[in-house]
Structure formats: structure tokens, C-alpha cells
Amino acid sequence: MRSITFSQAVNEAIAEEMRRDECVFLIGEDVAEAGTPFKVTSGLVEEFGTDRVIDTPIAEPGFMGLAVGAAMTGARPIVDLMFGDFLFLVMDQLCNQAAKTHYMSGGKLQVPLVLRTNLGATRRSAAQHSQSLHALVAHIPGLKVAMPSSAYEAKGLMKTAIRDDNPVVIFEDKLMYQDKAQVPEEEYFIPLGEANILRDGTDITLIGTSSMRQVCESAAELLGEEGISAEVIDPRTIVPLDEAKILESVKKTSRAIVVDEGHQNFGTTAEIAARISEKVFYHLDAPVIRMGAMDVPVPFSPALEDLTVPTPEGVAENARKIVAGELVHAL
Amino acid sequence: MPSEVKMPQLGMNQDSAVIVTWLKASGDKIKSGEPIFEVETDKATVEVEATADGYLTDICAGEGADVPVGNVIATIVETKAEVFDSADEPAALPESASGPEVDIASETNPKQAPAAAKPATKSKASISPRDPAIANQQVSRPSTAEKVLASPKAKRLASERGINLGALRAQGVTEPIHTADLARAGTGGQSSLTAHIEGYALNVLLDRSEDGNRTALFAAFAAGGWRAIYNCDHVTVALREVDGTSTLLTNPDRGGNGKPATTALTLVDLCDTRLSGFVSASGGVTLCTARNGENYVLTLSFSESSLPMVHAVALLDTIAARIRDPIRQLL
Known part of the structure; x- marks a missing residue:
């Protein structure tokens, strides 16, 4: 099978869907000629023209509102939000309008909109361009949240999201755009709400979203060398969340670490850990460990920034402790 | 002045x-x-x-x-x-x-006193000699009341398998106790205690009663004995028939009313056979009743890690006392 980069996969998904359905259009800052700062949408304006690949002024609330209106009236917009940090600018359009319209119109209106944006630190972009804010939107009923963890997921989830009749927010890790993975040439879809078990294990379940999937896989490698068998699960979407697969795994292993790049406080890790604790409590042989980003604004200093995100070594260290029966985070 | x-x-x-x-x-x-x-x-x-x-x-x-x-x-x-x-x-x-300490002492005294008194006043049955130190030790630290630090899974499995976590701790297992530690409870096999009891009073009672259900009476005595030792609200006795079937009786000493609890002990009644005793190899506590002419033979088999010897002695003694003098229990 061929290998392509994460950004090529996203590009292919958008192009295929734009070819198939003329209602699909792309809008955002620098999406046309510049092809976004990450070169994800390069080449699309040449094929589809400036009517369907629309560069906007630096006015996130404006173009987000425009896209919500377009979606309500029959179009299928893909909104490109250059940095996940800019979500704060589009909160009303996204959370008060897009998320609630289908419900509040008694089902008469739909908002088939995809908001693609990014997350991830360690790109030396400082505190306002390095946040992972998916928990913020995952909290709002009416929004689906996808977190592709490789080029394969990026394409399959994007195609499903574009065809979904509800607003879907896709968070891509900006450090993964150049990572390659095997992606079939033939068309495929990844359903929203279907987790992927990447590695079978018996001693501990490592649940990792987005780029933290790789962190968990590397941790599992380290642990495997020491005779600890770790199961690795990528939820792929956190709304809807494939709870059944996660719970089933934890029932088998009795231990879990949830790893995510959002801040740990009140975050995605907390939600998943809580569901495990609530629903398979009597199968747990150790406290469920959350590992999120440190609860500080992401530092610009490279040396400090690297300390704020979970690492394979850190995950392996916690895994070792709880498998050995040592209390982690004991009171 | x-x-x-x-x-x-x-x-x-x-x-x-x-x-x-x-x-x-x-x-x-x-x-x-x-x-x-x-x-x-x-x-x-x-x-x-x-x-x-x-x-x-x-x-x-x-x-x-x-x-x-x-x-x-x-x-x-x-x-x-x-x-x-x-x-x-x-x-x-x-x-x-x-002061507060005095309060605690006066609160626990009433619980200790009857438990200490009962085996002492009813120790006319065949277990002898009775060491008062055993009684004191048993009542001063009823293991079910102790809080043992253990994982939810370890607690669940311990309860399912009839393993006493307090006894495990006493055996030297460090807290928190995890699932792997439960294996240590399995070692050492089953211990057994035997009591020979004069059956006159019970036989008279059975002859005079309308249904004369001896096994039900034994179950009530066993539950009453367990309650006297452990001071618990609900006692479930599993009745294991010689044909292989099993029935659960909750609070048989209280007319069968109340919530089902974890099985405290298993009763095997061999009085209708020519056999004189049965020692169960399973981890639970098993009470076997058999006839010896007009008299009765009780065999209590247990694992010392789940039922400490001192508790077992007090338990069998108090059950024996009830069989020897059934009116006391029934009143």
C-alpha cells in the first residue's frame, strides 16, 4: 500500500468530497493561494476555483457565522480555522448556533458543517498558538469531535465528517502533518465513534488520542521489553466516544492510563477516566491515571515546553508503578 | 470557702x-x-x-x-x-x-460484651478447653469491621471467593492489596474443626414440631452463630444438598427476611446418610452436620486466611451451643 503524509490525506479527502458533491466548499484564512501555513490545502484552488476555495479576511467570527448560515441553507462548508487557539473567537457561532440549531428548530434545520482546526504543543509557537482545546467543544452537546491520529484516520474521518449532517470539529495535530502512513487508494470511511485497538495487551490499557496515540504506542514498546503487556486504544473520536471498547479493554487489563494533549484539569482524560471508574469500578486493580498537558500556559522556551506534554517515558513510568501495585497519586 | x-x-x-x-x-x-x-x-x-x-x-x-x-x-x-x-x-x-476517646470506648463496649459473653456462657458443647484469651482476641478485632486498603477488583474477588482481606493483611501482605496478592490466600489448604454434640434437646424439639425441618434449623443456627461473631445485619447461608443442588438462604435465623448478602458459609447436612463428616476443599467456610446415634457431629472446614482460627473456634462453639440447647436460640 502507498504511504502519504497526514496533510496529503486531508487534502485528498477534501478534494474527493468536493468532486463528488458541489455543495461542499472550503473557507478560511489563507486556504486558497497560500494553501494554509501547513500547506494542507495546496492545489485545491487550482482545481475548484475561488468560488469554492474561499480566502477570508482575518475575521474568524465573520466567516464562521457565514459558514453556519450556509450550512443551514443547504451547503456543506468546510471551515479552516488556522489555529485551534482561535476557537475562542468562534464560540458563539459554533456552540450557540451550529450546535443547537437542529435541536431548537425541531429538526427542521441541519448544520452539516466541518470545522477543521488543530492542536498540539512543542512547535515553539508560544501560549496562544499551542493549545489543545478539544475538551472545550466536546463539552457542548450537538458537536461531534474527531481526533485523527495518523494519515489513515485523517482521511477516513474527514470523509465521514463531510457527509455527516451535523457539525463535526476535527482536530489535527499540527506536528503530524508531515508524518506518513499507509493509506489505501480506494475510497474508505471511518465511522465516528469507533475506537481502534492498535495493540493487544493484558496488563494495562493505554488510551491515547491524536498524537498521544504514538506516545502510547512507544510506551507500550518500552513496557513490552520489560515484560509488561500494554493494550493501546485510540478512541479516534471523543464525541461520540467508543465507550464499550474502552471498558471492555479495561475489564480485561484492570488498569488504565488515559493520555491526551489537552490540559489535564477538567479535560478529556478526566472524562474518560471517570467513565472507566464509574462503569468498571469493580474490575479496577489500580487507580485510573490521567496524563494530560501540564496545567500552565504553554511556555515558549523549548526546554520548558517539552516538559508540559506527556512522553512515552512518562507514560511507561506510571504504567510500571501501577502494574507493580505502587499507589500513584496517593493521598 | x-x-x-x-x-x-x-x-x-x-x-x-x-x-x-x-x-x-x-x-x-x-x-x-x-x-x-x-x-x-x-x-x-x-x-x-x-x-x-x-x-x-x-x-x-x-x-x-x-x-x-x-x-x-x-x-x-x-x-x-x-x-x-x-x-x-x-x-x-x-x-x-x-472526651472523644471515652465516647468511642463506651460505644464499642456493648458490642464487645455480648460477643464475649455468649461463647463463654454457651461453651457447654464439646470443644474444650476454652481459652478466654481466644475470645478476647476474637471480639476485640472482628475482621469484618476493619478497613483494609485494597483495589476495587481485589475487594470484589475477595468477596466472591470468600477471602478475608483483614486476614491477608495479618498474614503480612502489604496494603494496598491487589488482585495478585489474593493468590496468597489460596495457600495452606483447608483447616477443619470438629464438635460432638449431645442431641437430646434438639431431637425432642424436632419430634414435637410439625414439620421438623432439621436442615432449616441447622441453617438458622449457623446464621445466628455467624451473626453473633460478626455482628452483621444480613447473613446468607448456602445450602448444599447431597444431590449436588444448592439453595441460598438469607437470614434463616430471622424468618428468611432481608437483603441477600455474600454467602457467609455453606451448609452440608449429612444426617440422613451414614456418613460422619465432609471437609470442603473450596476456599469458603463449610459447615457439615452428621449424626452419631442420637448425637450430632459438626465439622467446620475453612481456610485460615479467610476465617482466622480464633473466629472459627468461636463460630463452631456458638453453633454447637445452639444445637445442644436449641430453645435458647429459638427464644
Whole structure:
């Protein structure tokens, strides 16, 4: 099978869907000629023209509102939000309008909109361009949240999201755009709400979203060398969340670490850990460990920034402790 | 003339107050109107003033003591020579001045007393000699009341397998106890105790009763014995028939009413056979009843890690006492 980069996969998904359905259009800052700062949408304006690949002024609330209106009236917009940090600018359009319209119109209106944006630190972009804010939107009923963890997921989830009749927010890790993975040439879809078990294990379940999937896989490698068998699960979407697969795994292993790049406080890790604790409590042989980003604004200093995100070594260290029966985070 | 310091009435519905701090010590010279101690009512903390000049002595309620209104808690004497030197004798707190520790002791005493008394008064059955030290040890630390730090899974499995976590800890397993530690409970095999009991009273009772259900009576005696040792609300006895079937009886000593609990013990009644005993190899506690002419033979098999020897002796002894003197149990 061929290998392509994460950004090529996203590009292919958008192009295929734009070819198939003329209602699909792309809008955002620098999406046309510049092809976004990450070169994800390069080449699309040449094929589809400036009517369907629309560069906007630096006015996130404006173009987000425009896209919500377009979606309500029959179009299928893909909104490109250059940095996940800019979500704060589009909160009303996204959370008060897009998320609630289908419900509040008694089902008469739909908002088939995809908001693609990014997350991830360690790109030396400082505190306002390095946040992972998916928990913020995952909290709002009416929004689906996808977190592709490789080029394969990026394409399959994007195609499903574009065809979904509800607003879907896709968070891509900006450090993964150049990572390659095997992606079939033939068309495929990844359903929203279907987790992927990447590695079978018996001693501990490592649940990792987005780029933290790789962190968990590397941790599992380290642990495997020491005779600890770790199961690795990528939820792929956190709304809807494939709870059944996660719970089933934890029932088998009795231990879990949830790893995510959002801040740990009140975050995605907390939600998943809580569901495990609530629903398979009597199968747990150790406290469920959350590992999120440190609860500080992401530092610009490279040396400090690297300390704020979970690492394979850190995950392996916690895994070792709880498998050995040592209390982690004991009171 | 000495003047008594009493707990004042500080509120309309106040029956007692807690002494927060003594502002003066025994032997201190005090003046009328000077604050000498601080009390806390349900509404406020108040300083209480001396009502006479002299020297403070005979303080008989310490800090933290909850003292009924009107009780004497100290004395003010006229001369220093009259001051009672508490260093000469240990100060004995009157009952009314019971501190928190005293409360706890008086609360546990009633529980301990009957449990200690029962085996002692009913030890006419065949287990002998009876060591009073065993009874004391058993009642002072009923293992079900101890809180053992263990993982949820370990607790669940321990309860399913009839493993006593307190006994595991006593065996030297460090807390928190994890699933892997439960394996240590399996070692050592089953122990058994045997009792030969005069059957006259029971046989008369069975002959006179209408249905004469001997097995049900044994189940009631077993549950009653368990309750006497462990002081629990609900006792479930599993009745294992010789044809291989099993029935669960909850609170058979209380007419079968109440919530089903984890099986406390398994009863095997061999009285209708020519067999004289059965020792179960399973981890649980099994009571086997058999006939020997007009008399009965009881065999209690148990794993010492789940039922400590002292508990087992007290349990079989109290069950034996009930069979020997069934009227006492039935009344």
C-alpha cells in the first residue's frame, strides 16, 4: 500500500468530497493561494476555483457565522480555522448556533458543517498558538469531535465528517502533518465513534488520542521489553466516544492510563477516566491515571515546553508503578 | 470557702457545651470576672468568667470534653495551699466529662460484651478447653469491621471467593492489596474443626414440631452463630444438598427476611446418610452436620486466611451451643 503524509490525506479527502458533491466548499484564512501555513490545502484552488476555495479576511467570527448560515441553507462548508487557539473567537457561532440549531428548530434545520482546526504543543509557537482545546467543544452537546491520529484516520474521518449532517470539529495535530502512513487508494470511511485497538495487551490499557496515540504506542514498546503487556486504544473520536471498547479493554487489563494533549484539569482524560471508574469500578486493580498537558500556559522556551506534554517515558513510568501495585497519586 | 466552677447555660436549648481551651491552669491565681475557659456551644464560642477570687484547682474536664450544663468542672479555692496537686495523682475524669476517646470506648463496649459473653456462657458443647484469651482476641478485632486498603477488583474477588482481606493483611501482605496478592490466600489448604454434640434437646424439639425441618434449623443456627461473631445485619447461608443442588438462604435465623448478602458459609447436612463428616476443599467456610446415634457431629472446614482460627473456634462453639440447647436460640 502507498504511504502519504497526514496533510496529503486531508487534502485528498477534501478534494474527493468536493468532486463528488458541489455543495461542499472550503473557507478560511489563507486556504486558497497560500494553501494554509501547513500547506494542507495546496492545489485545491487550482482545481475548484475561488468560488469554492474561499480566502477570508482575518475575521474568524465573520466567516464562521457565514459558514453556519450556509450550512443551514443547504451547503456543506468546510471551515479552516488556522489555529485551534482561535476557537475562542468562534464560540458563539459554533456552540450557540451550529450546535443547537437542529435541536431548537425541531429538526427542521441541519448544520452539516466541518470545522477543521488543530492542536498540539512543542512547535515553539508560544501560549496562544499551542493549545489543545478539544475538551472545550466536546463539552457542548450537538458537536461531534474527531481526533485523527495518523494519515489513515485523517482521511477516513474527514470523509465521514463531510457527509455527516451535523457539525463535526476535527482536530489535527499540527506536528503530524508531515508524518506518513499507509493509506489505501480506494475510497474508505471511518465511522465516528469507533475506537481502534492498535495493540493487544493484558496488563494495562493505554488510551491515547491524536498524537498521544504514538506516545502510547512507544510506551507500550518500552513496557513490552520489560515484560509488561500494554493494550493501546485510540478512541479516534471523543464525541461520540467508543465507550464499550474502552471498558471492555479495561475489564480485561484492570488498569488504565488515559493520555491526551489537552490540559489535564477538567479535560478529556478526566472524562474518560471517570467513565472507566464509574462503569468498571469493580474490575479496577489500580487507580485510573490521567496524563494530560501540564496545567500552565504553554511556555515558549523549548526546554520548558517539552516538559508540559506527556512522553512515552512518562507514560511507561506510571504504567510500571501501577502494574507493580505502587499507589500513584496517593493521598 | 471554695467556689464551684460549673458549666454555664449559654443558650435556651443547650444541654451541654464543649470545653475548647482552658485559659488558666490548676494553681493559677484568678480574679472574679476574669475569663478562665472557653466553651463552644452549637452557636458560638464563649469565654466563661470566674465568679470568685482565689486559686483554680480540681479541673476535672479537659479540653475537648462535652460537659452537661450545671456539672462542676473545677473549683476555686481561697488559698494556694488548698490547691490539689494533680502531679500527685492521675486526674480521674468523671463520667460526665467524657472526651472523644471515652465516647468511642463506651460505644464499642456493648458490642464487645455480648460477643464475649455468649461463647463463654454457651461453651457447654464439646470443644474444650476454652481459652478466654481466644475470645478476647476474637471480639476485640472482628475482621469484618476493619478497613483494609485494597483495589476495587481485589475487594470484589475477595468477596466472591470468600477471602478475608483483614486476614491477608495479618498474614503480612502489604496494603494496598491487589488482585495478585489474593493468590496468597489460596495457600495452606483447608483447616477443619470438629464438635460432638449431645442431641437430646434438639431431637425432642424436632419430634414435637410439625414439620421438623432439621436442615432449616441447622441453617438458622449457623446464621445466628455467624451473626453473633460478626455482628452483621444480613447473613446468607448456602445450602448444599447431597444431590449436588444448592439453595441460598438469607437470614434463616430471622424468618428468611432481608437483603441477600455474600454467602457467609455453606451448609452440608449429612444426617440422613451414614456418613460422619465432609471437609470442603473450596476456599469458603463449610459447615457439615452428621449424626452419631442420637448425637450430632459438626465439622467446620475453612481456610485460615479467610476465617482466622480464633473466629472459627468461636463460630463452631456458638453453633454447637445452639444445637445442644436449641430453645435458647429459638427464644
